[in-house]
Amino acid sequence: MENSTEQVLKKHGLKNTRQRNVVLEEFFKSNNALSQPELEKRLKGEMDRVTLYRILSSFEESGILHSILDRQGTMNYASCNASCSAAHHHDEHLHFNCDNCHKIFCLDVKIPAVNLPAGFQVAQLSLTATGLCDTCS
Amino acid sequence: MENSTEQVLKKHGLKNTRQRNVVLEEFFKSNNALSQPELEKRLKGEMDRVTLYRILSSFEESGILHSILDRQGTMNYASCNASCSAAHHHDEHLHFNCDNCHKIFCLDVKIPAVNLPAGFQVAQLSLTATGLCDTCS
């Protein structure tokens, strides 16, 4: 009998390894984005540091996770919604950085359209807010 | 007779040093944001790497520059407009990252207001676009 992390890997055509399942578990357990340093801390002993980096980028490429850079410049990862694919990430929602607990939340807020000066062609828009999250405020 | 970089330093209460004038020159010559690595390359030989870091943060603190993190996670700096101060940066405009030349432009586009879920208090909003700039498109 297969558990859900194995199903996700299979669905995205990724080999079913112990390390990948362990990483995926962490995202299933969490309701907010996880930073690379936080993941590294949690998974110390479970796998090599390099393996974690490689798993995170392969998950991003195959549309399991999307990456978010917080304002300190550290990489964070969050689960993609069902419509994400390798070709295109649908992460055009607002990313909220809490100034207190430093967690990052993907909020279901559409990014409004903007008018750019002539000659500028927009490929992607990203909107980030800082402040206090619902538990910290 | 004083040149303009010296005037800027004086206005912001910073000591008038050769190194600070050299850094400020670079921003006067450029019409887009400059990344830390780019600055380091241009000023190699002019000053120590650490000095550049310290100058950039002191310029940011005193409201001469504001910092922008690009999507690769590298720090970029751009001139502030006149209303910036140590206490508060008025950099609530759109930052445009060109996918081709990788330059960053501060565009005069106001960030539209958004409705957040209950409990989330916004302190700052930042809007970033990627795509092709006016010279690359």
Add this chain to the structure above:
DNA sequence: TTTTATATGCAACTTTGATGCGTTATAATG
């Protein structure tokens, strides 16, 4: 069960950034 391709672990390296400390230079004062 064997084979083959992929994933992992390890070592080494690069880049970005920070810190402590002795030395130099600015700018205020006599």
Add this chain to the structure above:
DNA sequence: CATTATAACGCATCAAAGTTGCATATAAAA
């Protein structure tokens, strides 16, 4: 103009984040 206190600078050192090459281990297919 000379003196001096303070702030800035340069150098050495260190840490964190991320990358690369290669040998070994392990899924999954034959």
